[in-house]
Amino acid sequence: MTQESLRELLARVHERLSTVGAALDAESRQLLATLMRDIERLDPGAQGAAAHTTRLESLAVKFEAGHPGLAEALRQLIDALGKAGI
Numbered sequence: 001m002t003q004e005s006l007r008e009l010l011a012r013v014h015e016r017l018s019t020v021g022a023a024l025d026a027e028s029r030q031l032l033a034t035l036m037r038d039i040e041r042l043d044p045g046a047q048g049a050a051a052h053t054t055r056l057e058s059l060a061v062k063f064e065a066g067h068p069g070l071a072e073a074l075r076q077l078i079d080a081l082g083k084a085g086i
Contacts, residue, residue: 005080006080006081006084009076009080010036010039010040010077012073013036013070013073013074013077014036016067016069016070017032017036017070020067020069020070023066023067024067028059028062028063031055031059032059035052035055035056039052039077053078056074056077056078057074057075057078059074060075060078
């Protein structure tokens, strides 16, 4: 997975967030915003990358019923991070 592909996935997640953002509770919005900023700054092999993946998966599960598009985008991001070695 190229850096450009990863950036495209991040953009897709941001797009999904903008469409469902108002429907999310404040805590979920904050968690996602923090996590997205952290991921955008990650380098392959960075310390703590596994923790981000675990948090992303937890959020994807949480959003599965109410926001399936967002959950799908998060899972694609998890897959992309794994392929990029992050």
